[in-house]
Amino acid sequence: MDCIFCKIIAGEIPSKKVYEDEHVLAFEDISPRAPVHILLIPKEHIVSAAEINGENSAYVAKIFEVIPKIAEQMGVKESGFRVVTNCGASAGQSVMHLHFHLLGGRSFSWPPG
Ligand code: DGP
Numbered sequence: 001m002d003c004i005f006c007k008i009i010a011g012e013i014p015s016k017k018v019y020e021d022e023h024v025l026a027f028e029d030i031s032p033r034a035p036v037h038i039l040l041i042p043k044e045h046i047v048s049a050a051e052i053n054g055e056n057s058a059y060v061a062k063i064f065e066v067i068p069k070i071a072e073q074m075g076v077k078e079s080g081f082r083v084v085t086n087c088g089a090s091a092g093q094s095v096m097h098l099h100f101h102l103l104g105g106r107s108f109s110w111p112p113g
Contacts, residue, residue: 005041005097019070023062026070026102035105036074036081040066046098049087063100076104 007013008027015027018038029037042059046052052060071077081104086093 001045003045003097004095005039005099006045009041009043018073019066021062021066023059024066026066029101033101034103034108036076036103038070038074038102040070040100040102042098047096048093048098049085051098059098067100067102070102071104074102074104079104080107082108 004013008015009025015025017025017027019026019040023043024040025043026038026040029039040063042056042063044056044059046056046059067083068077071081081102084101084103085099086101
């Protein structure tokens with residue numbers, strides 16, 4: 001499958017990993033938008049949030065169990081952080097493998113533009 005994130009999971013493309021278990025991989029974003037910018041992905045190829053269902057939603061739960069650990073590890077648990085998933089090209093999704101951005105280390109405006 002021609003998926004950058006599946007290749008990162010397989011070790012065919014290098015990444016700066018910050019966490020890995022049986023179901024979840026987390027690594028530094030290649031073009032960070034904040035001092036802390038981590039991507040969390042399921043190890044199964046799920047295209048986007050639009051494809052989450054009863055069969056695969058456990059991956060999302062696993063990812064959200066990992067988020068506080070990574071936030072702590074990266075030193076942003078207390079200061080605050082943002083978790084974002086872009087779903088579909090018009091929402092800014094450029095890699096069609098479900099991923100959650102964990103952003104921290106600066107302040108963020110709301111609502112987003
Ligand atoms: P999105 O635009 O929401 O689909 O986010 C995709 C993110 O993936 C974007 O912030 C850049 C990052 N990215 C793309 N290719 C690579 C890569 O090969 N390595 C790493 N570490 N990040 C990547």
